Amino acid sequence: MSSLLGTHAIVIGAGIGGLATAKLLSSYFAKVTVLERDALPDRAEPRVGTPHCRQAHVLLKAGLQELLNLYPELERELELAGAVRARTAVDILIETPGIDPWPQRDFGFDTLCMTRPLLEFVVRSMTTKEANIDLQPQCRVTKLRLSADQRVTGLTYEQAGAAREITAELIVDASSRGNMTLETLDACGIPRPDEMDIGVDIAYGTGLFRLSENASRSWRGVIHRPAAASGRGGFVFPCENESWQVTLNGMHGDGPPEDLPGFIAFAKTFRTSTIYGALNEATPLGVIHRFAFPSSRRRRFEALTAFPHGLLPIGDVICRFNPAFGQGMTVAAQEIGVLRRLLDEQVGATAPLEGLASAFFKAIQNVLAAPWSLAESDFMYEKTRGARPADFAQRMQFSGALMRVAAQDARVHRLLTEVNHLMASPTLLRDPEIVRKVSAQMAAST
Numbered sequence: 001m002s003s004l005l006g007t008h009a010i011v012i013g014a015g016i017g018g019l020a021t022a023k024l025l026s027s028y029f030a031k032v033t034v035l036e037r038d039a040l041p042d043r044a045e046p047r048v049g050t051p052h053c054r055q056a057h058v059l060l061k062a063g064l065q066e067l068l069n070l071y072p073e074l075e076r077e078l079e080l081a082g083a084v085r086a087r088t089a090v091d092i093l094i095e096t097p098g099i100d101p102w103p104q105r106d107f108g109f110d111t112l113c114m115t116r117p118l119l120e121f122v123v124r125s126m127t128t129k130e131a132n133i134d135l136q137p138q139c140r141v142t143k144l145r146l147s148a149d150q151r152v153t154g155l156t157y158e159q160a161g162a163a164r165e166i167t168a169e170l171i172v173d174a175s176s177r178g179n180m181t182l183e184t185l186d187a188c189g190i191p192r193p194d195e196m197d198i199g200v201d202i203a204y205g206t207g208l209f210r211l212s213e214n215a216s217r218s219w220r221g222v223i224h225r226p227a228a229a230s231g232r233g234g235f236v237f238p239c240e241n242e243s244w245q246v247t248l249n250g251m252h253g254d255g256p257p258e259d260l261p262g263f264i265a266f267a268k269t270f271r272t273s274t275i276y277g278a279l280n281e282a283t284p285l286g287v288i289h290r291f292a293f294p295s296s297r298r299r300r301f302e303a304l305t306a307f308p309h310g311l312l313p314i315g316d317v318i319c320r321f322n323p324a325f326g327q328g329m330t331v332a333a334q335e336i337g338v339l340r341r342l343l344d345e346q347v348g349a350t351a352p353l354e355g356l357a358s359a360f361f362k363a364i365q366n367v368l369a370a371p372w373s374l375a376e377s378d379f380m381y382e383k384t385r386g387a388r389p390a391d392f393a394q395r396m397q398f399s400g401a402l403m404r405v406a407a408q409d410a411r412v413h414r415l416l417t418e419v420n421h422l423m424a425s426p427t428l429l430r431d432p433e434i435v436r437k438v439s440a441q442m443a444a445s446t
C-alpha cells in the first residue's frame with residue numbers, strides 16, 4: 001500500500017479479532033501497536049485473558065476465507081502446526097433432533113480442526129512478522145484519552161506497575177468486553193448503545209482426550225445439537241497432537257460436571273450414544289475445564305447519533321454469540337473484511353478517518369444479521385431470557401421443515417451448510433422452489 005492513512009494505530013487486545021485487525025491496519029498505517037494485558041506464550045497454549053480458549057473453537061469456512069485474505073499462507077501454516085483437515089458434512093457427523101444423524105454428503109470443502117490456542121498462536125506468529133507491527137504483552141489498557149473537542153487521541157496503559165501514555169490517530173477496541181469504549185462514551189456525554197440480549201445461560205465443559213483406536217467410526221467429528229426440551233448438546237473434534245476436544249454443554253443452570261465420571265454420565269443422557277460411546281472408551285489427557293456464557297449480546301452502535309472520532313470497537317465488543325454456533329471468530333474476520341473496504345475507499349482522502357466508526361457500524365449490519373438470526377433460535381428454550389422476535393413461532397416451524405427437506409434434498413442441504421458456515425446469505429433459503437418444498441413438508445406434518 002503506497003498511500004498511508006496515518007502514522008500510528010493502536011489495537012487493544014491480541015485475541016483473534018485484535019491480531020487480524022492489526023494485520024489489516026499494517027497496510028494503511030506506518031506503525032501499529034497491539035497492547036495485550038496477558039503474558040503471551042511462545043507456543044500454542046492457553047492463557048489467562050481468554051479463559052474460553054480451553055473450550056472447543058470451530059473456525060467456519062467463511063472465517064477461514066476472510067483470514068486467508070489477510071494471511072495467504074494461513075491454511076498451510078495451520079496444517080504444519082498440527083491442525084486436522086476434515087471434510088465438512090462428510091467427516092463431521094451432525095445430529096439434530098429428528099435427524100439423527102444427517103446424511104453424510106460431500107459439498108467440496110473442508111473444516112480445519114484445532115484448538116483455539118493453536119489458531120491464535122499461528123495467527124499471532126504471522127501477525128508479528130510484519131515489520132511495522134509492535135505487539136506488547138503484559139500491557140493493560142486502563143483509559144482512553146480525549147482531546148478538548150472529544151476526539152480519542154491516545155490511551156493510558158499499565159506496564160510492570162507503571163502507567164504509560166501513548167498517542168495514535170486510530171484506536172481499535174478489540175478487548176471483547178469493551179468497557180473502555182463505553183466509558184469513553186460516558187465521558188463524551190454520548191448515551192451508551194442499546195443492547196439486545198438472548199439469555200442462554202449456557203455452561204460448557206471441555207476436555208482433551210485420546211479416542212480409542214479400536215473403535216470403528218464413520219466420522220472424524222460430531223456435532224450433537226440439543227433438543228428444546230433438554231438443552232444438552234456436545235461436540236467432538238480432532239485437534240493437534242492426535243488428540244480430540246470433547247465439549248459438552250447444558251442450558252439455564254444445567255451443565256456438565258467437572259469430574260470425569262460425571263462428565264461421561266452427562267453424555268449418556270443425550271438422544272444418541274455417539275458421543276457417549278466415544279467418551280466411554282477414551283483416555284483423558286487432562287482435566288475438564290468449565291466455562292459459563294450468560295447471553296448472546298448485540299450492541300446497537302449503528303443507532304448512535306454521535307461517536308468519538310479516532311475510536312473503533314470490533315469483534316465481541318459489538319456482538320457476541322452463543323458459542324454453540326461457532327460464529328464469533330468468523331464474524332470478527334468478516335467485520336475486518338468490511339473495514340478493509342472502507343479503508344480502501346479512504347486512501348487519498350484529506351481526512352480519511354473522519355466518520356469511519358459510523359460508516360463501519362452501518363456497513364457491518366449485513367455481516368451481523370445472519371449470525372444473529374441463527375442465535376435467536378435459542379428462544380426455542382422456554383427459559384431463554386430476552387425479547388422473542390414476533391414471528392419466532394413461524395420461523396421455527398419453517399426451519400424445522402427446512403431441515404427435514406434438506407435431509408432429503410442434497411441441493412438444499414448444501415445451501416443450508418453454506419448458510420451455517422456464513423458463506424451464503426440465509427435469504428437464499430427463501431428461494432421459491434425451496435419455499436414450495438418446505439411448505440409441502442409443513443403441510444404433510446400437520
Ligand SMILES: Cc1cc2nc3c(=O)[nH]c(=O)nc-3n(C[C@H](O)[C@H](O)[C@H](O)COP(=O)(O)OP(=O)(O)OC[C@H]3O[C@@H](n4cnc5c(N)ncnc54)[C@H](O)[C@@H]3O)c2cc1C
Binds near residue numbers: 018
Ligand atoms: C466458550 C466459548 C467458545 C467459543 N467457541 C467459538 C467457536 O467455536 N468459533 C468461533 O468462531 N468463536 C467462538 N467463540 C467466540 C470467540 O472466542 C470470539 O468471538 C472471537 O475470538 C473474537 O473475540 P475478540 O477478538 O473480540 O476477543 P477475545 O478473543 O476475547 O480477545 C480479547 C483480548 O483482549 C485482551 N484484553 C482485554 N482487556 C484488555 C485491556 N484492558 N488491555 C489489554 N488487553 C486486553 C484479552 O486478554 C484478550 O486477549 C467462543 C467463545 C466462547 C466464550
